[in-house]
Amino acid sequence: LDELVLAGAARVRAAGGGHGLVVAREGDCDAGDDQTVTPTGCSNAGGPGKNELIKFDVVKGGQYHVFADSVAGTTAGTFELRVRFRPEEACEGVGGPCIAQGDTVLGACREGTLTCASEQTGLTCQPGTPAATDTCGDGIDNNCDGQTDEGCGCSHPICTMGDALNADCGDPCAAQICAKDPFCCDTLWDDNCVGQVASVCGTAQCVQGDCAHTLCSVGGPLTIGCDGTLKCVEKICKTDGICCGDGWDAVCVEKVTDICTFVCK
Numbered sequence: 001l002d003e004l005v006l007a008g009a010a011r012v013r014a015a016g017g018g019h020g021l022v023v024a025r026e027g028d029c030d031a032g033d034d035q036t037v038t039p040t041g042c043s044n045a046g047g048p049g050k051n052e053l054i055k056f057d058v059v060k061g062g063q064y065h066v067f068a069d070s071v072a073g074t075t076a077g078t079f080e081l082r083v084r085f086r087p088e089e090a091c092e093g094v095g096g097p098c099i100a101q102g103d104t105v106l107g108a109c110r111e112g113t114l115t116c117a118s119e120q121t122g123l124t125c126q127p128g129t130p131a132a133t134d135t136c137g138d139g140i141d142n143n144c145d146g147q148t149d150e151g152c153g154c155s156h157p158i159c160t161m162g163d164a165l166n167a168d169c170g171d172p173c174a175a176q177i178c179a180k181d182p183f184c185c186d187t188l189w190d191d192n193c194v195g196q197v198a199s200v201c202g203t204a205q206c207v208q209g210d211c212a213h214t215l216c217s218v219g220g221p222l223t224i225g226c227d228g229t230l231k232c233v234e235k236i237c238k239t240d241g242i243c244c245g246d247g248w249d250a251v252c253v254e255k256v257t258d259i260c261t262f263v264c265k
Helices: 172-180 191-199 232-239 250-258
Strands: 002-006 010-015 019-026 052-059 063-070 079-086 097-099 111-116 123-126
Touching: 172 191, 232 250
Parallel strands: none
Antiparallel strands: 002 079, 010 063, 019 079, 052 063, 097 111, 111 123
């Protein structure tokens, strides 16, 4: 509550927050809660309580211009001007959800809570509190450090289609693919992402295509052309017919690196 005793016409500026409410009083004279009023029943008929006008205006920064003027009678004597504020109206909605803004507000911390600003001039969004560690597998940056599920390991093998992988899940190949094709780590790890294990990372561990098994696995004989455009099976079988005739043994697997320059892990 700001109270000022003023002589005659006066202009004051009151600092505060919320919506202003002006009440003019002179003895038994009560101007009420209107912005522009003509008081009645005033005990001081010749003083500033007669036909007094009270106006106020809200300006930036939560400040109020208040103007009091007597349009009839004398301005001699004093009158009391009381300015009351209702900050609860300016801060209506406190505790509700909001989205916090700012380059430093990341992950789950963007989900904030509405709080009352300083001097109760309105609402502001308070960012959420970061968790101590990420919750693995939920795809959320719980600790608000700009990374998702770091240190949790890959949610599925890089040779298997599934949810988007985290570039920091611990597999260097996943990081390479995500740098080249963000879709694989932002949206979905699809068959194209699996195919890039060979084209980007240079490893044949995922290469199978229409083959009976991967090129890096020992098993039955493979058929020329089963690995599609890689044509690694064709190159190997032209130098060693056993690989496509009798069986794909450990020697054939070694040739994946020696002849096709792919790495088998």
